[in-house]
Amino acid sequence: MTEKTAVLELRNVNKSFGPIDVLHDISLKVNAGEVLCLLGDNGAGKSTLIKTLAGVHKPTSGEMFMDGEKVSFERPKDAADRGIATVHQFGGTFPLMTIGRSFFVGVEPTKRIGPFRIFDRKTANETAVKAVQEFGITRIDDGDRLIGGLSGGERQSLAIARAVHFGARVLILDEPTAALGVKQASHVLRIVLEAKKRGLAVIFITHQVTHAMAVGDHFAVLIRGALAANFMRGEKSREEITDLMAGGEALADLDTEIESHMETHEGHPPPPAH
Amino acid sequence: MDIMSAFIRRPATASVLSLIGVLLFYFIFGGVDLEKLGGAASWLNYAARIGIVAIPVGLLMISGEIDISIGAMIPAGAMATAIISGYYGLPIIFGILGALGIGVIVGLINGVLAVRTTVPTLIITLGTLIAMQGIVLAGSVILTGNASVPLSAPDWAKTLFGQLIFGGSHQVVIIWWLAFTLLGWFILHQSRFGNWIFAMGGDKVSARNAGIPVDRFTILLFVLTATSASFVGMCHAILFNSAQVSGGMNDIFNIIASVVVGGVLLSGGFGSVPGIFIGTITFAIVNKGIDFTDIDRNWSSLIIGVMLLAAVLMNNRFRNMALNYVPRKKDKGGSAK
Numbered sequence: 001m002t003e004k005t006a007v008l009e010l011r012n013v014n015k016s017f018g019p020i021d022v023l024h025d026i027s028l029k030v031n032a033g034e035v036l037c038l039l040g041d042n043g044a045g046k047s048t049l050i051k052t053l054a055g056v057h058k059p060t061s062g063e064m065f066m067d068g069e070k071v072s073f074e075r076p077k078d079a080a081d082r083g084i085a086t087v088h089q090f091g092g093t094f095p096l097m098t099i100g101r102s103f104f105v106g107v108e109p110t111k112r113i114g115p116f117r118i119f120d121r122k123t124a125n126e127t128a129v130k131a132v133q134e135f136g137i138t139r140i141d142d143g144d145r146l147i148g149g150l151s152g153g154e155r156q157s158l159a160i161a162r163a164v165h166f167g168a169r170v171l172i173l174d175e176p177t178a179a180l181g182v183k184q185a186s187h188v189l190r191i192v193l194e195a196k197k198r199g200l201a202v203i204f205i206t207h208q209v210t211h212a213m214a215v216g217d218h219f220a221v222l223i224r225g226a227l228a229a230n231f232m233r234g235e236k237s238r239e240e241i242t243d244l245m246a247g248g249e250a251l252a253d254l255d256t257e258i259e260s261h262m263e264t265h266e267g268h269p270p271p272p273a274h
Numbered sequence: 275m276d277i278m279s280a281f282i283r284r285p286a287t288a289s290v291l292s293l294i295g296v297l298l299f300y301f302i303f304g305g306v307d308l309e310k311l312g313g314a315a316s317w318l319n320y321a322a323r324i325g326i327v328a329i330p331v332g333l334l335m336i337s338g339e340i341d342i343s344i345g346a347m348i349p350a351g352a353m354a355t356a357i358i359s360g361y362y363g364l365p366i367i368f369g370i371l372g373a374l375g376i377g378v379i380v381g382l383i384n385g386v387l388a389v390r391t392t393v394p395t396l397i398i399t400l401g402t403l404i405a406m407q408g409i410v411l412a413g414s415v416i417l418t419g420n421a422s423v424p425l426s427a428p429d430w431a432k433t434l435f436g437q438l439i440f441g442g443s444h445q446v447v448i449i450w451w452l453a454f455t456l457l458g459w460f461i462l463h464q465s466r467f468g469n470w471i472f473a474m475g476g477d478k479v480s481a482r483n484a485g486i487p488v489d490r491f492t493i494l495l496f497v498l499t500a501t502s503a504s505f506v507g508m509c510h511a512i513l514f515n516s517a518q519v520s521g522g523m524n525d526i527f528n529i530i531a532s533v534v535v536g537g538v539l540l541s542g543g544f545g546s547v548p549g550i551f552i553g554t555i556t557f558a559i560v561n562k563g564i565d566f567t568d569i570d571r572n573w574s575s576l577i578i579g580v581m582l583l584a585a586v587l588m589n590n591r592f593r594n595m596a597l598n599y600v601p602r603k604k605d606k607g608g609s610a611k
């Protein structure tokens with residue numbers, strides 16, 4: 001593999017809250033046009049890690065680089081200005097705003113009418129609808145609809161389209177598929193691939209291995225705040241990844257245990273443990 | 275059909291239906307003379323009194339906060355004007371500036387406490403409400419020895435703030451109310467600041483991350499609510515040539531009820547200025563229009579309570595319809611605004 005400069009790189013990042021160490025010595029890289037899947041069970045430190053990337057938390061020690069240049073974010077705005085965009089699980093956070101209005105929160109397009117500068121609703125709606133349709137979500141065609149009326153997948157798609165529209169270079173997706181059905185999740189995964197095709201560096205947080213396998217180029221598994229594994233696509237099987245996430249061999253053991261039980265008990269699974 | 279569905283999705287819908295409902299009720303059961311009611315000043319004057327404050331309070335509520343100290347700010351504005359220009363006899367301009375200044379100071383206190391602490395603004399403004407009541411009463415008694423202070427304003431001040439217009443009993447504050455409404459409508463629905471207010475009410479953290487100066491805007495909105503209330507008090511002192519310590523307490527809940535009937539969501543993020551405007555008219559007609567019916571005045575609170583509940587239920591219903599609205603194919607969305 002050629003060593004190109006990573007869009008975003010962490011070197012030996014530690015984060016602790018008071019006496020509690022949440023992240024230990026994390027070193028990670030993500031390149032343009034690459035999807036990094038960040039896997040880990042609940043409480044593994046995924047949220048802290050992405051909040052550190054997004055400028056919400058400052059690392060206790062360690063360094064962050066963008067395009068090889070050392071960066072330090074004092075607040076989320078700094079990270080956003082450098083092109084790091086975070087999309088949260090529920091996508092649009094303003095459920096009672098229209099698509100056009102929420103798309104442009106903080107950067108509203110205006111037009112002049114006499115002495116007044118007024119919010120250009122038409123441009124806002126058209127731009128928002130066009131941006132999301134370019135990602136293949138053609139069902140959104142009215143910028144006056146309220147965000148709260150969109151499906152979970154549509155909201156995610158809109159949020160991703162918004163980030164790309166405003167020049168994001170690193171897209172952090174925080175469990176985008178966790179609350180979605182199979183079909184909605186596949187929509188979102190397709191949008192992740194589209195974002196990758198456009199040259200964005202995508203950091204995809206999930207604990208659904210299937211979803212990660214579908215889009216990931218590069219995988220990192222977090223266990224109790226430490227990087228337990230860091231490997232490329234095709235280097236590990238689905239089962240191996242699941243086991244890693246569960247913190248060892250637990251799930252594989254469980255599988256063989258059930259199988260052997262069924263063999264010796266005429267095909268009946270073991271009774272649930274109490 | 276298309277127009278109907280677009281109408282139903284707007285925040286003002288419930289207030290329009292409430293207004294129609296109240297008028298029908300008064301017409302059918304109260305035998306109201308609509309012509310007389312339409313020409314009457316009492317409800318319009320009352321609507322202007324609460325409406326001037328309801329507009330900024332509505333904007334503040336859309337941004338996700340609430341201000342109940344307005345109740346004390348109306349008499350505070352009146353007393354400031356009357357004490358400065360009536361008791362001490364300074365030119366009326368000092369009375370006016372004093373009243374507005376008190377509004378700015380209390381608004382700043384509310385706003386700064388709101389952004390610096392995590393105390394709910396209901397509690398913060400409850401504190402300033404009671405504190406201001408104490409200051410107004412004690413201040414008035416200490417300074418003037420009385421809880422009621424006379425004032426005689428010069429003609430220009432009367433013309434601007436305290437005149438009766440149309441040769442009848444309509445007060446000039448009605449014009450101010452219309453101006454406030456127009457300004458509020460422009461800010462909320464036409465300027466980009468309106469988008470910020472909605473975003474703040476939707477999610478403060480995301481709004482801040484999007485680069486909106488949330489804290490400064492919150493403080494500004496608190497200054498507007500308190501100052502608009504002291505402005506109303508000042509107008510009334512000039513109009514009635516006196517100010518009393520007691521007036522204005524009922525206004526808190528009347529103003530908030532008008533805003534809520536007008537379709538503003540109590541938890542923020544949703545509402546409209548036309549809704550607040552019609553909600554205010556509806557409330558004023560229920561409250562003052564009852565005098566034009568055969569219904570006993572004592573029933574008016576019951577009607578207000580029932581109307582408030584009906585309006586809030588309708589608001590919930592329509593908000594859900596707006597949320598679930600999916601345009602049909604080929605339906606051009608432009609008709610919705």
